[in-house]
Amino acid sequence: MKHLIVMAAVAVATLVAPAAHAGRSCEAKKPGTQTIERGLKLAERTMAALDASGAKVVVLARAGQDLSKYGLRYSHLGFAYRQASPDGNGTVWRVVHELNQCGTADSAIYRQGLGEFFLDDLWRYEGAWVVLSREVQDRLLPLLQDDRRVAALHHQPYSIVSYAWGRKYQQSNQWAIETMAGAMDGGTPSRERAQSWLRSSGYEPTTLKLGPLTRLGARASAANVAFDDHPSEKRFSDRIETVTVDSVFRWLQRAGLGAAPASLRLP
Numbered sequence: 001m002k003h004l005i006v007m008a009a010v011a012v013a014t015l016v017a018p019a020a021h022a023g024r025s026c027e028a029k030k031p032g033t034q035t036i037e038r039g040l041k042l043a044e045r046t047m048a049a050l051d052a053s054g055a056k057v058v059v060l061a062r063a064g065q066d067l068s069k070y071g072l073r074y075s076h077l078g079f080a081y082r083q084a085s086p087d088g089n090g091t092v093w094r095v096v097h098e099l100n101q102c103g104t105a106d107s108a109i110y111r112q113g114l115g116e117f118f119l120d121d122l123w124r125y126e127g128a129w130v131v132l133s134r135e136v137q138d139r140l141l142p143l144l145q146d147d148r149r150v151a152a153l154h155h156q157p158y159s160i161v162s163y164a165w166g167r168k169y170q171q172s173n174q175w176a177i178e179t180m181a182g183a184m185d186g187g188t189p190s191r192e193r194a195q196s197w198l199r200s201s202g203y204e205p206t207t208l209k210l211g212p213l214t215r216l217g218a219r220a221s222a223a224n225v226a227f228d229d230h231p232s233e234k235r236f237s238d239r240i241e242t243v244t245v246d247s248v249f250r251w252l253q254r255a256g257l258g259a260a261p262a263s264l265r266l267p
Contacts, residue, residue: 005109039119042059048125057081062246071152074245081144098175100158105223109151117223126265130258139183152189159226160241164205168229173243203251206244
């Protein structure tokens with residue numbers, strides 16, 4: 001079941017979540033039998049591969065939208081982590097990620113099983129992951145299991161193309177690397193500190209070439225698209241710097257924070 005992590009002043013509650021998405025279409029439609037079967041098959045094979053890796057925490061991605069015109073292969077990532085199964089016999093994998101609430105400019109943090117993560121109507125039935133270094137895994141695992149800590153750097157206002165170094169909005173991939181940066185930094189959690197750590201660790205966002213007509217059309221037709229957080233000199237020269245799965249994968253390997261990406265695709 002999909003669960004929403006809700007932060008309150010005094011308590012943290014885990015509730016059944018409303019419709020949400022990230023890196024896929026927000027069109028409301030009931031999944032067909034083939035969609036469910038293929039999603040569950042991809043989840044099953046991914047679980048076997050993650051079990052065989054020996055990892056406790058990986059960065060896990062999916063291809064929910066066709067982004068090939070931007071030179072991108074994957075659309076959305078989160079953290080998958082291993083925990084003891086409820087019956088105490090073995091382990092299971094859970095996924096924590098930020099999702100945009102459909103039709104709005106807001107987001108929330110969710111926990112899901114692997115099946116739910118891949119059960120959307122994906123553009124391509126392919127999963128990809130990076131096994132993080134042992135140090136990163138050790139720092140992230142307790143954070144990911146704690147509702148309050150995992151949502152500490154979540155920022156509700158959402159834009160799918162939020163500026164990588166801005167703090168007015170936050171998109172899903174941005175939340176993930178800022179959360180990882182906060183765990184590695186070890187100080188009092190803040191987006192400013194997290195972004196400083198990311199810069200010092202050599203993260204480089206993807207620069208999308210989006211002209212004014214594209215920007216205007218996107219902003220007028222979708223609540224979850226905004227460009228006003230990007231510096232004017234970059235925005236008006238058609239340079240939109242945002243956090244993408246592909247850029248994160250390259251950075252993790254380049255910075256020695258993770259292994260080379262692995263992937264699994266259904267025929």
